Each structure stands twice: as structure tokens, then as C-alpha cells.
Amino acid sequence: MAVESGAGDAARETLAHLYFGKDDAENDAAAGGLLRQGFLKTVAYESARDGRKTLIIGRKGSGKSAICMMLARADDPALSVSVINPDEISGEEIRGFTLPGITAEQAKSMIWRYVLTMQTAKFVLTHATQAHRGGSWSSINSLRKFLVANGELDDLGIHEKFWRVIERIKSSISLEAFGVKVAAEIAAPSPGIKVNNTLDAIDHHVKAALADLACPRNHSRLLLLVDQLEKVWSNDADSDAMVTGLLLASKHIASTFDPVNCVVFLRSDIYDLLEFQDSDKFRGAEMRIDWRREALLDLVQVRAQISAGAQLSPEHLWAGLFPEKFGELSITDYIVSRTLMRPRDIIQFCNLCRDTAEKNGHFSIIHSDIAEAAVQYSSWKLQDLVNEYRVNYPYLGDLFVLFQSTGYVVSRDSLHRKLSTIAATLRTRYAQYTNVFHVDGVLDILYDIGFLGVVRNDAATYAYDDPLRIERHEAQFLIHPCFREALQSVSSVDVRPYEATDLRIRVLAERGLAVHSIGLVRGRRSSRLRREVRNLCDNVLESIEASRLPSEVKTEVVRSLQRIDSDAAVLLDDWVEETGWTLARDVVMRARRYFQELDEKLDSLCLLNDRDEVGRVVRQAVKTLDSLVLRPW
Ligand SMILES: Nc1ncnc2c1ncn2[C@@H]1O[C@H](COP(=O)(O)OP(=O)(O)OP(=O)(O)O)[C@@H](O)[C@H]1O
Numbered sequence: 001m002a003v004e005s006g007a008g009d010a011a012r013e014t015l016a017h018l019y020f021g022k023d024d025a026e027n028d029a030a031a032g033g034l035l036r037q038g039f040l041k042t043v044a045y046e047s048a049r050d051g052r053k054t055l056i057i058g059r060k061g062s063g064k065s066a067i068c069m070m071l072a073r074a075d076d077p078a079l080s081v082s083v084i085n086p087d088e089i090s091g092e093e094i095r096g097f098t099l100p101g102i103t104a105e106q107a108k109s110m111i112w113r114y115v116l117t118m119q120t121a122k123f124v125l126t127h128a129t130q131a132h133r134g135g136s137w138s139s140i141n142s143l144r145k146f147l148v149a150n151g152e153l154d155d156l157g158i159h160e161k162f163w164r165v166i167e168r169i170k171s172s173i174s175l176e177a178f179g180v181k182v183a184a185e186i187a188a189p190s191p192g193i194k195v196n197n198t199l200d201a202i203d204h205h206v207k208a209a210l211a212d213l214a215c216p217r218n219h220s221r222l223l224l225l226v227d228q229l230e231k232v233w234s235n236d237a238d239s240d241a242m243v244t245g246l247l248l249a250s251k252h253i254a255s256t257f258d259p260v261n262c263v264v265f266l267r268s269d270i271y272d273l274l275e276f277q278d279s280d281k282f283r284g285a286e287m288r289i290d291w292r293r294e295a296l297l298d299l300v301q302v303r304a305q306i307s308a309g310a311q312l313s314p315e316h317l318w319a320g321l322f323p324e325k326f327g328e329l330s331i332t333d334y335i336v337s338r339t340l341m342r343p344r345d346i347i348q349f350c351n352l353c354r355d356t357a358e359k360n361g362h363f364s365i366i367h368s369d370i371a372e373a374a375v376q377y378s379s380w381k382l383q384d385l386v387n388e389y390r391v392n393y394p395y396l397g398d399l400f401v402l403f404q405s406t407g408y409v410v411s412r413d414s415l416h417r418k419l420s421t422i423a424a425t426l427r428t429r430y431a432q433y434t435n436v437f438h439v440d441g442v443l444d445i446l447y448d449i450g451f452l453g454v455v456r457n458d459a460a461t462y463a464y465d466d467p468l469r470i471e472r473h474e475a476q477f478l479i480h481p482c483f484r485e486a487l488q489s490v491s492s493v494d495v496r497p498y499e500a501t502d503l504r505i506r507v508l509a510e511r512g513l514a515v516h517s518i519g520l521v522r523g524r525r526s527s528r529l530r531r532e533v534r535n536l537c538d539n540v541l542e543s544i545e546a547s548r549l550p551s552e553v554k555t556e557v558v559r560s561l562q563r564i565d566s567d568a569a570v571l572l573d574d575w576v577e578e579t580g581w582t583l584a585r586d587v588v589m590r591a592r593r594y595f596q597e598l599d600e601k602l603d604s605l606c607l608l609n610d611r612d613e614v615g616r617v618v619r620q621a622v623k624t625l626d627s628l629v630l631r632p633w
């Protein structure tokens with residue numbers, strides 16, 4: 001007894017400490033978070049650090065900021081890092097910034113050039129002080145004077161608010177520090193060209209300072225990281241110009257200053273909407289953050305160990321603290337299947353499972369805790385998806401109504417039919433997006449954002465498995481598992497399953513008998529009934545298996561068929577006919593209800609094609625069961 005309570009206490013203690021970290025890198029890297037100890041060095045991290053890739057693209061929650069935070073904290077004497085986050089309040093100013101004489105994109109590029117060059121200038125000064133002590137160069141001195149004159153602090157970790165930068169660019173950038181002549185010479189036919197010339201002049205002096213320092217190869221490099229662009233982005237031409245302006249500026253900075261690399265972190269939805277002339281020149285710089293099952297599981301395992309103790313093995317986590325299986329899936333498959341392959345998803349879901357278990361007073365996370373957490377998590381994910389795409393696809397919330405309280409398997413035809421009922425309303429409500437509200441447009445978007453997967457070769461494929469578009473001939477889709485609970489679409493075709501009953505107990509109750517007194521009195525009529533029920537189940541099974549229905553549907557139907565068959569077997573084989581009959585009738589009636597609903601749903605969901613026999617066979621089953629009910633007993 002004492003041992004048991006000791007073990008219970010230990011389990012409770014482990015669960016109490018178990019924690020998977022905070023939702024976003026900024027908080028997760030601060031005290032109380034787990035990013036610093038639990039960071040996994042991914043390919044995207046290494047590529048950004050080495051400057052091999054300068055455009056890191058990822059979905060919300062995929063770990064863009066985590067890479068920035070960890071690069072900024074990298075304990076590497078050969079690397080100085082400056083993270084640049086545009087401030088939200090400057091959004092309007094940045095988007096609205098133009099300069100006469102140059103394009104909107106070039107004007108926005110000037111803002112970025114200024115910010116990135118200032119960080120470079122600060123780096124040069126700091127580096128000169130730290131690594132070239134004793135040296136004195138006039139170029140370094142004028143650079144220092146220039147920064148002071150323009151109100152730039154020499155702290156690499158701080159950059160000016162963007163609205164201030166814009167004010168400075170608009171009024172004037174003081175070049176006096178580089179000599180009166182330089183300042184006077186910046187004349188130009190338009191304000192836009194003047195700013196460009198001013199920035200060229202600054203470049204020239206920063207380069208001169210770098211040339212004077214003549215750093216050997218092993219000296220520190222500067223890594224400029226630009227993150228959180230989404231804070232100042234809204235889906236319009238000015239926002240696009242702001243992003244392309246940044247890409248152009250980052251390229252310019254890296255090609256102008258040898259020891260500098262600039263890496264831009266961008267949300268994939270923003271990048272994918274971007275159309276700009278030189279996009280082909282950025283292909284080689286691009287890297288998409290991509291998470292696979294094993295890496296996500298490593299990520300949570302590491303976090304579990306940091307929080308609950310280094311001795312926590314994967315076995316203990318996944319077969320001790322969590323139950324080994326959830327439904328038919330291993331617990332790890334189940335948990336990963338609930339994510340859109342992003343660290344934030346798995347962290348949130350694991351935390352929620354753990355919190356639910358604690359709330360329910362359990363020592364470890366049990367099946368019902370996970371089921372409960374899955375409902376809450378599902379509604380988070382649905383709401384997060386709406387928020388993630390609020391700017392690009394503001395109508396998502398209205399589209400999701402089409403998927404509420406239905407099966408999670410969706411055919412192109414049934415979606416077409418449902419969409420046509422609300423398309424007119426959507427077109428009126430979202431007049432800017434009228435060209436989207438047709439079945440192909442909607443399917444493309446819902447696939448792209450991970451809400452729907454496509455059934456390919458009998459398996460579900462989601463955008464994170466294959467980011468290419470769905471093909472026009474593809475006809476069957478699935479709602480992603482993480483959204484099903486929130487939409488109350490947890491059955492593949494939304495047919496109430498055939499629930500098995502504990503018939504033995506019911507017979508006993510009816511006859512007032514004890515278990516051992518059930519006799520095996522087999523009669524001719526019951527065997528015939530049994531045979532007929534088995535035959536029709538076999539026929540339906542055969543046609544289901546031969547059909548092109550998605551495996552999720554097949555699995556659910558087969559499960560119901562097995563229950564009907566086993567109920568019929570118990571009832572009709574084992575029991576005295578007279579008693580069994582009322583229950584037999586109940587089995588037959590419920591089986592009939594099941595087949596009838598299945599027929600209707602398969603029909604309304606348009607999941608069958610002409611070659612599929614299922615519809616005919618299921619209707620035949622309904623008829624047979626009808627005749628069984630009517631047969632005199
Ligand atoms: N490589 C990693 N190793 C460990 N944890 C990670 C890693 N990448 C991301 N995370 C964790 O995943 C969560 C989400 O990451 P992060 O906040 O960086 O996403 P993001 O792409 O910046 O999202 P958003 O677009 O919303 O800003 C955070 O808790 C972060 O600490």
C-alpha cells in the first residue's frame with residue numbers, strides 16, 4: 001500500500017512538473033520558457049546562421065522567431081546579431097511612405113536600407129573598439145560622429161522606431177560628419193533620388209571604415225535578422241512594396257558590406273501572395289521551414305525532460321505519462337496527427353492534455369483527459385486559423401459554416417452543392433473576393449491553409465505533405481483532424497454508428513435468469529435470420545472494400561458491420577428464440593436505421609461514382625431487413 005502511494009506521489013510529482021513551454025518564441029525565450037534549453041538546431045537555423053539562405057519562410061507558429069531569438073543569443077564570438085522587428089505603430093507610416101521621383105517599392109526600400117545600414121555602422125564601431133583596440137582611423141571617427149549627429153545610439157540591440165526613421169529620411173539625414181563638401185554635394189533632381197544618393201554616400205563611408213579595419217577572416221560577422229513583418233503588413237499593394245523593398249534592401253546590404261548578411265523571416269502566406277519583378281532572383285535564397293513527425297516529437301520530448309527531469313525517457317513519456325494509444329493510433333501518431341506540423345501546435349496540445357489531467361485530479365494523462373483537451377484545442381485551432389488568415393481570407397469564418405455538423409469527408413460535388421447555397425451572400429458580403437467563391441477557388445484555399453486534405457491513393461495528403469495544388473480531377477477531401485471537434489464533424493460521413501448492445505445482459509434481465517442459465521437452444525428460424533443478416537453484412541462489406549471510398553469511411557462502416565454481425569450472432573445463435581425475438585427485432589430495426597442513413601449520406605455527400613456498387617447493395621440490405629421485420633414469428 002505504501003509502495004503504491006509512493007509511486008502515486010512520484011507520478012503526481014512528475015505530472016506537476018511536466019511542461020512543454022510557451023506558445024511564442026519571444027516569451028518562450030524569456031524566464032519561465034523552455035526555448036533556450038530546448039532549442040532544436042534545424043536546417044533552417046544553420047542555413048540562416050551561415051548566411052546560406054537569406055529568406056526563411058514559414059507558417060505562423062513554425063519557428064521563425066525561435067531561430068531569430070536563438071541566433072541573437074548564440075554564444076559565438078565570430079557572430080554579432082541584430083534583430084530588427086518593425087514596430088506595429090509605424091505600420092501606417094511605412095505603408096504610406098512615398099518619395100517623389102522613385103517608385104513606391106524603391107521608397108520603402110530606402111527605409112530598410114537606412115535601418116540596415118545604421119545597424120551595420122554601429123557594428124563597425126563596436127567591432128573597431130572591441131577587436132581593433134589601439135587603432136585609430138578617421139573613417140571610424142567620422143562614422144561615430146555621423147551616428148551621434150543622427151541620434152543613433154551605438155547599441156546594436158536597439159534600432160530606431162520606424163516612424164522616426166521615416167521622419168529623418170523625409171526631413172534630412174545629416175552628413176556633416178563626413179565633411180561639409182559631402183553634405184553639400186547631395187543634390188538630385190527629385191527627393192527620391194536625393195535620399196538614394198544620401199544612402200549611397202553613407203554606404204561609401206561605412207565601406208571605407210571597413211576597408212580601414214581590414215579585418216582578417218576570423219573576425220566577427222554581422223547577421224541582421226528581420227522578423228515580425230506581419231505586424232506592419234496588410235494585404236494591399238503598399239504592404240507588398242514594403243516587403244519587396246525589404247528584400248531588395250537586404251540584398252543590397254549583403255552585397256555592399258562584406259562581413260554582413262541579412263536574413264528576412266517571412267510568413268509563407270505573405271510571401272506566396274507577393275508578386276514582384278525580381279522574384280526569380282530570390283529563389284536560391286529561399287528556405288521553407290519544414291517540420292517532420294520525428295522532429296516535432298523530439299521537440300516535445302526535450303521539453304518534457306527539461307521540465308520533468310532528465311531521467312524521463314520517451315517510453316515513460318509516451319507510455320507512462322500519456323497513455324500508449326489513443327483509439328487505434330499510437331499516442332505519438334495521434335498527437336502529431338492533430339498538428340499542422342508546427343511546433344506551436346504540438347506544444348499547445350501537449351500542455352493542454354497535461355493541464356486537463358491535472359484539473360481532473362489524475363496522476364497521469366488518461367484517455368478521457370486527451371479527449372477533453374482535443375475539444376478545447378480544436379476550437380483554438382479553428383479560431384487561430386481564422387485569425388492567421390484574417391487579412392488574406394477574411395471570409396474563412398463564413399466558409400467554415402459549410403463544414404459544421406457534417407461528415408469530415410467532403411466530396412467536390414457536395415461542396416459545390418453546399419457552396420452554391422451561400423455563394424451569393426458571400427459575394428455580396430465580400431465584394432472584393434467574388435472570384436474566389438466557386439468550388440475550385442475554395443478548395444485551393446482550404447487545401448493551402450491546411451484545413452482540407454485531399455484523398456490520394458487511399459490516403460490523406462495535406463499541404464504540409466505536398467504543397468502543390470490539388471488537381472482538378474481530385475474529388476474527395478478530408479477536414480484536418482485538428483478542426484473536426486470544433487466543427488462537430490467527428491464522423492467520416494456523419495452516420496450515427498451502429499452501437500452494439502450488451503444483449504446477454506438484456507436477455508437475462510428480461511427473463512430473470514443468471515448468466516450460466518443461458519441455453520444454446522438453436523432453432524431453425526433463428527439460424528435462418530442469422531444467416532440472412534450475415535449475408536447482407538458480407539455483401540455490404542465486399543462492396544465497401546471494392547469501392548473508392550476513403551479509408552476513413554471504410555473503417556467506420558466496417559466497425560458498424562462488425563457490431564451488427566456480432567449482435568446478431570449472440571442473439572440468434574445463443575438464445576432461446578421466444579425470448580430473443582423482441583431483442584432480435586431491435587437489432588434488425590437498428591441495423592436498418594444504420595443502412596438507411598448510410599445510403600442517404602453516401603448519396604448526399606456524392607462520394608460514390610458510377611462503378612461503385614455500395615449504394616445498390618446498401619439499399620438491398622435495407623429491403624432485406626424490412627422483410628425480416630415483417631416476417632411473421
Ligand atoms: N527549433 C525549435 N526548437 C525548439 N522550440 C521551437 C523551435 N522552433 C520553434 N519552437 C517553439 O515553437 C513555438 C512557436 O515558434 P515561433 O514563435 O518562433 O513561431 P513563429 O514562426 O515566429 O510564429 P508567428 O508567425 O506567429 O510569429 C515557440 O514556443 C517556440 O519556442
Ligand SMILES: [Mg+2]
Pocket residue numbers: 025064065066228
Ligand atoms: Mg514570430
